Amino acid sequence: MILVKTVTGQQAFKDRSIRLTPRQRSAFILFDGKRSVNEVLQAGMGVAPEDIDQMIELGLLGRVGADADAANAASVAIPLLPASEVLSAPAVPPAPIQGRSNQERYKEAYPIAIQLTGGLGLRGFRLNLSVEGTTSYEELLALAPKIRAAVGAERAVALDRALGT
Known part of the structure; x- marks a missing residue:
């Protein structure tokens, strides 16, 4: 199961x-x-x-x-995509949605960050803990470069878009 x-x-x-x-x-x-x-x-x-x-x-x-x-x-919190769909994400993210508050960006980006870091297995365990410990947009934004480095720029496109970066 x-x-x-x-x-x-x-x-x-x-x-x-x-x-x-x-x-x-x-x-x-x-x-x-x-x-x-x-x-x-x-x-x-x-x-x-x-x-x-x-x-x-x-x-x-x-x-x-x-x-x-x-x-x-x-x-169920996060719809998990098959790896083939995650890897086929567009290389250039669509323009960020303007007018969203930082809280709205955080609520959108948090599940994406959890999915990305959770998919790293044990090598991403500490990074996943760090993401789960965030409580604000600013904290998650500060972790974004580490997440991007761990999963690769192509897989971090959705996170960047959600964060508005």
Whole structure:
């Protein structure tokens, strides 16, 4: 089974409104919609199946795929694109939308940044933690060069567009 962070899960992780153990927090980061539950369990984080079950019950994680029920599918935070679509993104981003507040830019850019850094696997673990720790447009904008360097300029086009850079 493949799980992904829900909107509720991302918010709870960010504001720490739901208490998670350090092992659960580490495992939570690994659920990117690509790794199976078994892969996360074998990643050496020390997380038990009961920990994952608890995160599902709390609504922090949801299933991804054809067998997801409608309520669960609606809670999935980030629509994950196949790698072929991500890599085929246009090299030149469309002009940034003018008139958006920094908060609106942050809300648009944050899920993109999470998807990009989550796709890096363990080599992007710390960068993913840094992104998840941001609370403002300015903080995310400061991390953008590191994200761009890690994923490549072509894959960072959507992030640049969302940030308005």
